[in-house]
Amino acid sequence: MFERFHQDARQAVVLAQENARRLHHDHVGTEHILLGLLDQPQTVSARVLGRHGVDHLRAYQAVVDALPPRPGETLDADALEAIGIDLAAIREKVEAAFGPGALDRPAHRNRRGRVFGGRHVRFTPRAKKTLELSLREAIHLKHRCIADGHVLLGVLREGEGLGARVLADAGIDFTALRQEIVAELS
Amino acid sequence: MSDTAQLASDAGSRDPAVGLRAVRALRLLVDRLEALQVENAREQGWSWQEIAVFLEVSRQAVHKKYAGGRGLLRREK
Numbered sequence: 001m002f003e004r005f006h007q008d009a010r011q012a013v014v015l016a017q018e019n020a021r022r023l024h025h026d027h028v029g030t031e032h033i034l035l036g037l038l039d040q041p042q043t044v045s046a047r048v049l050g051r052h053g054v055d056h057l058r059a060y061q062a063v064v065d066a067l068p069p070r071p072g073e074t075l076d077a078d079a080l081e082a083i084g085i086d087l088a089a090i091r092e093k094v095e096a097a098f099g100p101g102a103l104d105r106p107a108h109r110n111r112r113g114r115v116f117g118g119r120h121v122r123f124t125p126r127a128k129k130t131l132e133l134s135l136r137e138a139i140h141l142k143h144r145c146i147a148d149g150h151v152l153l154g155v156l157r158e159g160e161g162l163g164a165r166v167l168a169d170a171g172i173d174f175t176a177l178r179q180e181i182v183a184e185l186s
Numbered sequence: 187m188s189d190t191a192q193l194a195s196d197a198g199s200r201d202p203a204v205g206l207r208a209v210r211a212l213r214l215l216v217d218r219l220e221a222l223q224v225e226n227a228r229e230q231g232w233s234w235q236e237i238a239v240f241l242e243v244s245r246q247a248v249h250k251k252y253a254g255g256r257g258l259l260r261r262e263k
Contacts, residue, residue: 075218076211083208090215098222107221113254117222 004135008043008148012036013131019060020121021101024069026108029124030161031063033131037148037155044184045152051180052172062166073106126161130154141182149185153178224252 002010016036020028037045038056049055077087094103098119105118116122123131134154138146155163156174167174220241227237234253238245 072214075215076207079204079207079211080215082204083212085212085215087215094219094222098226102222103215103218107218109254115221115225115252115254117225118218119222 004138004145006145006147008040009134009146009151011040012043012045012148012151015039016127017121021105023063023067024073024101024104025067026105026118026121027124028121028127030126030130030155030158030163031059031066031166032163033127033151034155034163034166035059035063037152040148044147044149044181046148048149048152048177048180048184049167049172052170052177054167054170054172058170059166062169063162066162066166075104124161126158130158130161130163133157141185143185147185149181153181221252224248228252 002013005013012033013036016028016032019035019039020026020032023032025032035056037043038049038054038059040046041050041056046055075087080087091103095101098117101121102117102119105121107115107117108120108122109115110122131151131154134146134150137153137157138144138150141150143150155161156167156178158164159174164174167177224237224241234249235245238248241248
C-alpha cells in the first residue's frame with residue numbers, strides 16, 4: 001500500500017512513529033498520525049488545521065493530557081543513582097544496540113501473548129485502519145497517489161480514535177474540515 | 187556517582203523508602219533489559235532452551251513468560 005503514498009504522506013507516517021517515541025508510547029495510534037501530519041507545517045493538512053486553530057504544540061499537549069505517562073512505567077533515575085547505578089550510561093548502551101527509546105518503553109504482549117521488548121512501536125488497529133481509509137479516500141476522489149491531506153481525511157473518516165477526538169475537542173466541524181481539505185487537494 | 191547521589195546514599199542507606207524505591211526501579215530496569223535481550227536472542231535463532239541456560243531458569247519458565255500463546259497447542263523449539 002505504501003508505494004502509493006506521496007512523500008509528505010510517507011513522512012507523516014515516519015513522524016507519527018517519531019512522535020510516539022518522543023512520548024514514550026509503545027504504540028502508534030491515530031493521535032500520533034495526527035501529530036505526524038502537524039509536524040510538517042507547510043503541508044496541506046497542517047495548513048488547513050492551522051486555520052482551525054490546531055497546530056503541533058496544541059495537539060501534542062492534548063495527547064499528553066489524554067495519555068499521561070504512567071508513574072509505574074517511568075524508570076526512576078534518582079532511585080537508581082542512590083544505589084550507584086547510572087541510568088543514563090545504561091540507556092546509552094541499550095539505545096546503541098536497540099535504538100532510541102528502547103529502554104524507556106515498557107515491553108508489551110501481542111494478541112497471542114508473545115512478549116516484545118521496548119524497541120517496537122506497533123501500529124494500533126485504528127491507525128492501520130486510518131491508513132487504509134486514506135487510500136480509499138484517494139481512490140474515491142480519483143487521485144492517483146495518497147497525499148498528507150488524504151491521511152487527514154482518513155483520520156476524520158475513522159472518526160473514533162484519539163486523533164479525531166483531539167480535533168473534535170478543539171471544536172472542529174468535521175464536515176467543514178473535509179470540504180476544505182478536498183478543495184485544497186484538487 | 188555524583189556528590190549529591192553519594193550524599194543521598196550515605197544519608198539514606200538505612201532509610202527503607204530510599205532502599206525499596208531503588209529495588210523497585212531496579213526490577214523495572216531488569217524486566218525491560220530481559221525482554222529486549224530475550225527477543226533479540228529469539229531473532230538470532232536461539233532456542234528457548236539456550237536462553238534458559240543463560241538466564242539460569244527452566245526452559246518452561248522462560249517460554250511461559252515470553253512465548254505466550256496456548257502452550258500445549260503451539261509448538262516452539
